[in-house]
Amino acid sequence: MSSTGRSRPQPADAAARPRWPLGLLGLSLIGAAISAYLWRAKAGEMSLICGPVGDCATVNSSAFSEVLGVPVALLGTVMYASLAVVLLVEWRRPGTPLSQFGFALALAGALFSLYLTGVEAFVIRAYCVWCLTSWVLITIIAWTWGRALRRSAA
Amino acid sequence: MGKKARKTSNSGKSGSLQWAVGIAVVLVALLIGAQWWSNRQDAGTITQAAAYYGQFPTQGTRIGSPDAPVHVEEYFDFQCPHCHTAAEQVVKRLLDSYVAEGKVQFTYRFFPILGPESVQAARAAYCAMEMDAFWPYQELLMSKKGTGNRGTYSRDNLIDYARQMGLDVAQFRACLDNDRSLQYVRQAYDQGVRMGLLGTPTFVVNGQIVNLTTWEDIFRVIDRALAAAAR
Known part of the structure; x- marks a missing residue:
């Protein structure tokens, strides 16, 4: 308890630190790398390698790859980078209010990715393997984060 | 607790x-x-x-009646901010009055000087021209107001703009990758260089380069050319 009477999260002992933020931090960094790759490819700076699955060039250049002129891949890069920072804080000082913000961001990312996957299937009718990978990553992040918060609230 | x-x-x-x-x-x-x-x-x-x-006669990058007494050309670059302004403040007004009244024919000339996306956008506009869609396509590109080679006119985006317009994407993509679109744009650029153009937008009225201080200058020059043609 601090002298102001408010309790503040203290850095946790190494043994007491939860492990889930570190796992999600790794997934966030992978997500950030994928999003940054899609973003730079959209800008024409890198060639987009799609592999044998789907047609990521069509998806990444479609009208649904931007929001008000801002590439969705750039939004994804910023989101994953923000999540990585919040997860690092959560690992060092568990239980800060920042964790709820991080979960909200991850959940928003998962829901928006779900919407975009629906757009791929029913509007564009083409799949982007990188986008699907990102969807899986952000869904795992949001799900795990939500469970951890629920456990701590129980 | x-x-x-x-x-x-x-x-x-x-x-x-x-x-x-x-x-x-x-x-x-x-x-x-x-x-x-x-x-x-x-x-x-x-x-x-x-x-x-659709209300105007068009042929390639020219719009308006080929019998119009005054021919206005604009050398432009899709990434040039002043060209975006000129599209709104000069070209639109020109089309609404002078071209609609059959007094002026107007031609866009590619002069891509601001980097790879300028060349790419010009090539894409050429491909749209081959598919009889230059005018609506250039309007869509201009409305994006892309500058600085930041991806607005990346190859993928240019193809998607074509898709949004309902153009045959396979044909458009083939054209974009074909040397003929590059040759066309290169020739247009060389023509601008031969004319000694220093920047974009540059307006040419009946073959004479117009030195602009304000956008109004172009209309004064056109009015003088129309008066001379009427004599």
């Missing part, structure tokens, strides 16, 4: 979780709404442009 205090703390955390879910849902709704609104704007631009340019 007593049971009651713990219960209050936990219900506070649970409430925060509900807030977080609420914020996420609102954020996603805003993103989806913004995306649909933006896409509708593009669809509106395409529909309006197709209807607008």
Whole structure:
């Protein structure tokens, strides 16, 4: 308890630190790398390698790859980078209010990715393997984060 | 900590979780709404442009009656901010009055000087021209106001703009990758260099380069050319 009477999260002992933020931090960094790759490819700076699955060039250049002129891949890069920072804080000082913000961001990312996957299937009718990978990553992040918060609230 | 205090703390955390879910849902709704609104704007631009340019006789990058006494040409670059302004303040006014009245024919000339996306956009516009869609396509590109080679006119985006306009994407892509689109743009650029052009936009009226101080200057020169043609 601090002298102001408010309790503040203290850095946790190494043994007491939860492990889930570190796992999600790794997934966030992978997500950030994928999003940054899609973003730079959209800008024409890198060639987009799609592999044998789907047609990521069509998806990444479609009208649904931007929001008000801002590439969705750039939004994804910023989101994953923000999540990585919040997860690092959560690992060092568990239980800060920042964790709820991080979960909200991850959940928003998962829901928006779900919407975009629906757009791929029913509007564009083409799949982007990188986008699907990102969807899986952000869904795992949001799900795990939500469970951890629920456990701590129980 | 007593049971009651713990219960209050936990219900506070649970409430925060509900807030977080609420914020996420609102954020996603805003993103989806913004995306649909933006896409509708593009669809509106395409529909309006197709209807607008449909009222004029066009051939390639020329618009207006070939018998019009005054020929105005603009050497332009899709990434040049002043060309975006000229499209709104000069070309639109020119088309609405002078070209519509059969007094002027207007031609866009490619002069891509601002980097790789300028060349790429010009090649794409050439491909749209081959598919009889230059005018609505250039309007869509201009409406994007891309500058600085930041991806607005990347190859993928240019193909998607063609797709949004309902052009045959396979044909468009083949043209974009073909040397003939590059040759056409290169020849247009060489012509500008031979004329000694120093920048974009440069307006040429009946073969004479117009030195502009204000946008009004171009209309004064056109009026003089029309008066001379009437004598």
